[in-house]
Amino acid sequence: MKFSQRLHEKLKPVWRQNHNHPFVKGMADGSLEPEKFRFYMVQDYLYLIQYAKVFALGAVKADDLETMGKFAALLDGTLNEEMALHRQYAARFGISEEELEAAKPSPITIAYTHYMLHAAQNGTLADVIAAVLPCAWSYWEIGKELHAIPGAADHELYGEWINMYASEEFGQMAQWCIDLLDQHTAGKSKAELDKLEEIFLNTTRFEYMFWDMAYNGEMWPGHA
Numbered sequence: 001m002k003f004s005q006r007l008h009e010k011l012k013p014v015w016r017q018n019h020n021h022p023f024v025k026g027m028a029d030g031s032l033e034p035e036k037f038r039f040y041m042v043q044d045y046l047y048l049i050q051y052a053k054v055f056a057l058g059a060v061k062a063d064d065l066e067t068m069g070k071f072a073a074l075l076d077g078t079l080n081e082e083m084a085l086h087r088q089y090a091a092r093f094g095i096s097e098e099e100l101e102a103a104k105p106s107p108i109t110i111a112y113t114h115y116m117l118h119a120a121q122n123g124t125l126a127d128v129i130a131a132v133l134p135c136a137w138s139y140w141e142i143g144k145e146l147h148a149i150p151g152a153a154d155h156e157l158y159g160e161w162i163n164m165y166a167s168e169e170f171g172q173m174a175q176w177c178i179d180l181l182d183q184h185t186a187g188k189s190k191a192e193l194d195k196l197e198e199i200f201l202n203t204t205r206f207e208y209m210f211w212d213m214a215y216n217g218e219m220w221p222g223h224a
């Protein structure tokens with residue numbers, strides 16, 4: 001069994017919690033309050049700035065030019081395509097690009113991005129992929145799941161989000177990460193695979209916490 005299949009099978013219960021989070025369900029049926037989405041979108045923009053740096057670390061750790069080029073393309077795609085979606089949403093909410101970048105990250109945004117960067121900086125290429133894969137893979141699955149709901153992708157606020165993450169291009173990117181992880185884990189020892197599983201599990205858990213943080217508009221205790 002490929003390592004990615006092992007992870008998917010084993011972590012299904014944790015994985016499903018992300019798909020069933022009220023924030024995701026609210027985008028699916030259109031009942032999510034726009035204010036919650038606004039909060040999410042700003043935090044996600046800050047998240048993506050750091051996430052793009054993890055791809056940069058992938059390029060640093062790659063040992064062939066093809067992989068290095070692919071990570072460079074993922075970095076570019078994050079900054080100029082995925083974040084363009086957020087900039088469009090920000091414009092709809094009356095938030096400028098300067099305001100977006102100057103926004104303060106929530107404790108969960110800080111914890112999640114610092115964890116990914118730490119795992120990537122201190123680990124191998126396999127650690128880099130284990131850290132980012134739940135992000136790419138779970139968004140792709142959520143995008144496809146929501147896209148399959150009649151009318152969801154036409155929603156005037158959430159439709160573009162759903163179309164972006166259900167798209168062929170986003171799926172290809174997620175699949176490339178899955179394949180790369182399988183390639184870099186073939187023949188690894190149990191101890192190495194257990195360590196990678198731990199990283200994958202932790203970022204999967206952080207995905208849940210990120211939905212939860214957005215749903216509850218959580219910043220530092222005692223601060224708006």
Ligand SMILES: Cc1ncc(CN)c(N)n1
Binds near residue numbers: 047
């Ligand atoms: C928190 C989070 N996780 C994943 C993705 C998909 N790149 C995202 N935009 N935001």
